[in-house]
Amino acid sequence: MKTHQRIGATVFALLLIVAGLLRSTPGVRATAMGQVTGTVKLDGPAPHQKPIDMSKDPSCAQTRGGAPASGENVVVGTDGGLANVVVYISQGLNGDIPVASKPVTFEQKGCQYVPHVVAVNPGQHMTILNDDKTMHNIHPDPKPGGGNNAFNKSQLGGGPSLDVTWTAEEIAIPVKCNVHPWMHAFIVVVKGPNGVSGGNGSFKLENVPPGTYTLTAWHETYGTQSQKVTVAEGKPVTADFTFKAK
Amino acid sequence: MAGKVFAVVVVLVTLVTAYCVVTHVWWMPVDISVHGPKIDHQIEETILVAGLLFIAGQIVLASFVFRYGGATGKPKQIPGGAKPLVIFAFVLVGTEVLALSFIGSKAWGAVYFEAPDPSSLRIDVQAGQFAYYFRYSGPDGKFGPLHPELINEGNQNYFGLDPDHDPDAKDDIVTAEIGIPVNKPILLTLHSKDVGHSFYVRELRVQQDFVPGLSIPVHFTAIQTGRYEIVCTQLCGLGHYNMKAYLSVLSQSDFDDWLKKQAAMQ
Numbered sequence: 001m002k003t004h005q006r007i008g009a010t011v012f013a014l015l016l017i018v019a020g021l022l023r024s025t026p027g028v029r030a031t032a033m034g035q036v037t038g039t040v041k042l043d044g045p046a047p048h049q050k051p052i053d054m055s056k057d058p059s060c061a062q063t064r065g066g067a068p069a070s071g072e073n074v075v076v077g078t079d080g081g082l083a084n085v086v087v088y089i090s091q092g093l094n095g096d097i098p099v100a101s102k103p104v105t106f107e108q109k110g111c112q113y114v115p116h117v118v119a120v121n122p123g124q125h126m127t128i129l130n131d132d133k134t135m136h137n138i139h140p141d142p143k144p145g146g147g148n149n150a151f152n153k154s155q156l157g158g159g160p161s162l163d164v165t166w167t168a169e170e171i172a173i174p175v176k177c178n179v180h181p182w183m184h185a186f187i188v189v190v191k192g193p194n195g196v197s198g199g200n201g202s203f204k205l206e207n208v209p210p211g212t213y214t215l216t217a218w219h220e221t222y223g224t225q226s227q228k229v230t231v232a233e234g235k236p237v238t239a240d241f242t243f244k245a246k
Numbered sequence: 247m248a249g250k251v252f253a254v255v256v257v258l259v260t261l262v263t264a265y266c267v268v269t270h271v272w273w274m275p276v277d278i279s280v281h282g283p284k285i286d287h288q289i290e291e292t293i294l295v296a297g298l299l300f301i302a303g304q305i306v307l308a309s310f311v312f313r314y315g316g317a318t319g320k321p322k323q324i325p326g327g328a329k330p331l332v333i334f335a336f337v338l339v340g341t342e343v344l345a346l347s348f349i350g351s352k353a354w355g356a357v358y359f360e361a362p363d364p365s366s367l368r369i370d371v372q373a374g375q376f377a378y379y380f381r382y383s384g385p386d387g388k389f390g391p392l393h394p395e396l397i398n399e400g401n402q403n404y405f406g407l408d409p410d411h412d413p414d415a416k417d418d419i420v421t422a423e424i425g426i427p428v429n430k431p432i433l434l435t436l437h438s439k440d441v442g443h444s445f446y447v448r449e450l451r452v453q454q455d456f457v458p459g460l461s462i463p464v465h466f467t468a469i470q471t472g473r474y475e476i477v478c479t480q481l482c483g484l485g486h487y488n489m490k491a492y493l494s495v496l497s498q499s500d501f502d503d504w505l506k507k508q509a510a511m512q
Contacts, residue, residue, distance in 0.1 A: 050402050051511050053422035056377050056491050068511070073401060137484065154484070176399065179485040181377045184400035 034231035036205040038238050040085040040197045040217060044245025046076040047221075052112075052182045059133040059157075060111035060180060069182075072116045074221050081201025082243060084117040085219045086172070088194040089205070090226060092213035097191045099123045103163075106185070108136045108155070113175065113185035117220065119194040120187060122169060128162040130155040138162070140175045140187060148173060148189065171218055186220055217241040249315010253308040260304040267297060275448045278470040278495065281357045282451040288353040292346055299342065362465035363431035369424065371436045372405050373443035373456045376485030378476060379404040382419040382505060390415020397439055421508045425494045427501040428471050436462040444480035447493055455480055468495040 049071035054060035075083040103125035107114040111132060120126050130136050134157050142148035147168025155162060166173075166189040177183040188194070195203035205215075208231045216226045222243040229239050266272065277286055314322075324331060370381035370389060383389045390412040397406040407415040426432050436445055438456035445464065446453040449472075454464045478489035496504055 052402065053511070055423045057488070071402060135488070152484070174400070178375050178483070179488045181374065181399040181404070182402060 032210065032233050033207045034210055034233060035236040036087075036193075036195075036208055036215065036229055036231060036239055037236055038087070038203060038240045040082045040087070040201045040203065040219075040241045040243065041080045042074070042076050042082040042201075042222075042245055043080070043242050046074050046245065049073065049075075054111055054180070054182070057111065057134055057180060063110035063132075069110065069112055072112070075116070075199070077199040077201060079200070081197070081199065082219065082222075083197055083199050083201060084115070085197040085201075085203065085217050085241070085243075086117060086119045086188040086190070086194060087197065087203045087205060087215060087217045087239075087241070088119065088188070088190040089192045089208070089213045090190075090216035092211055093192045093209075098207075103127045105129065106187075108132055108138075108177070108183075111136075111177075111180050111183060113183060115185075115196065117172070117186045117188065117196055119196050120166060120189055121191060121194075122166055122189055124165065126164045126166075126187075128155065128164060130157055130159055133157045135159075135179065136177045136183070137179055138175060139178055140173050142166075142170055142173045146170050152178075171224075172220065188218065215239050217243075219243060222246070247316065249311050249317075252315060253312035256304055256308040256311065260301055260308075264297065264301060267293060276470070277451055278449045278468050278472070278474070279451050280467040280469060284353040284356055285451045288350050291349065295342055295346065299339075362433045362463065363467075366431040366433035366465060367426065368433045368435070369426070370405070371424075371434050371445065371456075372439060373436065373445070373478070373489075374399075374404070374439040375441065375483050376478070376489035377422070378424075378445070378489075378491040380421045380424045380491075381405055382421070382508075384417030384419050384509065386414065386417055388414040390418050392437075394439065417509075419505065419509050419512060423492045423494060424476070425496055425501055425504045425508075426468060427498045428468055428495050430498070431465060431467045434464045436464060441482050442480045443478050443482050443489065445476060446479040447474050447476050449474045450493070453479060471495045471497060471500075 051068035051070055053068055072084070077083055099121045101124075104118055104120050105127050106118050107129045109131045111134070118126070128138055135154055136157075137152055137154045139150075139152040140148075141150050144150075148166050148170055151164075153162060166187070168189065169191055170189045172186040172188045175185045175187055193205040193208045195205045197203040210231050210233050212228060212230045214226050215229045216224055218224045225241050225243065227239060227241070229237050231237050274286060274289065277283065368383065368389075372379045372381070381389065390407050390409065391414070393406045393408050395406065396403055396408055402420075405418075405420060407418055407420070409415045409418070434445070436454060436456045437460075438458045441458060443456040444453060445456065450466055450468060452464060452466050454462060456462065472495055474493045474495070476491045476493050478486060482489060494504070
């Protein structure tokens with residue numbers, strides 16, 4: 001290749017990279033973005049969670065220092081904070097909704113899924129890891145015809161990670177491991193900013209463009225709740241949810 | 247020459263195999279059940295008869311190879327032709343198989359056609375891809391009815407119980423491991439929620455298939471404490487290799503403590 005051709009090609013490649021960066025950087029609009037924070041609470045006593053006996057697979061039972069794991073259908077933290085609630089914008093987002101660029105991690109640890117509920121954008125990458133000493137199979141079961149495809153992939157303990165993306169919005173896709181029947185989790189596929197409440201019930205939605213939205217909270221046992229929020233530029237808005245114990 | 251070497255190899259393989267069987271190099275695991283000796287006796291008889299025929303067959307094979315191996319020209323005819331010999335072999339093997347079936351049916355009948363002891367401890371077993379779960383009736387001695395539509399592994403409702411509406415199901419104890427008292431007759435009822443599985447405990451000399459839609463009774467009495475593996479011996483899907491559970495044979499007091507602990511975990 002001649003020198004001037006080489007220089008030309010390098011300049012062209014650099015231009016492409018710069019153009020790509022400009023397109024994908026949300027920082028261009030970051031100053032105008034708002035934030036929604038809040039807490040999800042459970043009103044009433046949390047139902048009893050049966051401990052999980054993992055004696056079927058000794059390598060599972062030996063984790064957690066041999067103590068049985070706790071069921072995760074309803075996880076309530078301090079002050080009644082309800083964990084594993086997905087909060088997302090169900091109405092009001094218009095136009096080209098950006099897809100989160102950072103992959104979410106979904107781990108198999110101590111023969112349970114961490115996190116128990118994971119939220120992801122359609123098209124966002126999801127990294128599945130197996131930290132256990134035993135083999136797991138990841139078996140998500142989306143609704144037929146909903147646009148997402150079911151799969152059943154095995155993953156060796158400490159084996160290479162799997163990369164998965166979802167195409168359509170869906171609330172929620174149950175995931176199970178057939179080898180360890182107690183293992184289950186939910187994948188919530190929603191467009192736009194979203195958050196999952198932590199152990200104390202708090203959640204945070206970042207990079208919310210200013211506007212008025214319907215904010216929806218979903219819990220695997222208690223269903224959904226919605227409320228209106230108005231997000232202003234650069235100003236955090238608070239929205240709390242309370243689910244009633246059955 | 248090659249024929250003679252091969253004949254010697256055949257004889258050596260036969261002798262080594264016979265030695266391993268006779269001296270129990272790889273033998274059955276210890277038997278911990280009351281009915282086990284009948285089954286072991288039947289297996290020994292089968293091995294003896296089959297073993298004698300095996301040795302006879304190998305010696306005949308070796309002697310023919312020794313005598314005729316490497317011979318050239320037109321093969322010699324068996325005196326009287328091959329037909330009578332084949333008929334003789336059919337009759338011999340057929341008689342052996344029939345005899346083993348008739349004698350064996352006695353041992354099988356003694357296990358399966360004997361009614362379970364009325365004082366047996368009843369335990370429900372639920373098999374599913376790819377695990378076993380066990381159910382004890384609790385203090386009321388009654389099992390709650392099963393509602394297959396309520397089966398939900400995510401909620402750990404492996405049997406489909408409805409304790410909110412069925413009073414009998416309220417105190418049912420569901421466990422991932424089966425504990426039984428030693429020297430007590432046990433009556434299992436096997437259910438499968440999906441496909442065919444099997445309940446096999448080598449030391450118990452119990453191997454019984456699960457058939458979806460059927461409740462299959464199995465009864466036995468264990469006479470030795472210990473922890474034994476229950477494995478699935480009916481290919482049931484991808485996770486078949488990992489379908490297992492453990493059987494703990496405990497003294498009566500250990501069993502009572504164990505069951506109390508399990509009840510507290512519900």
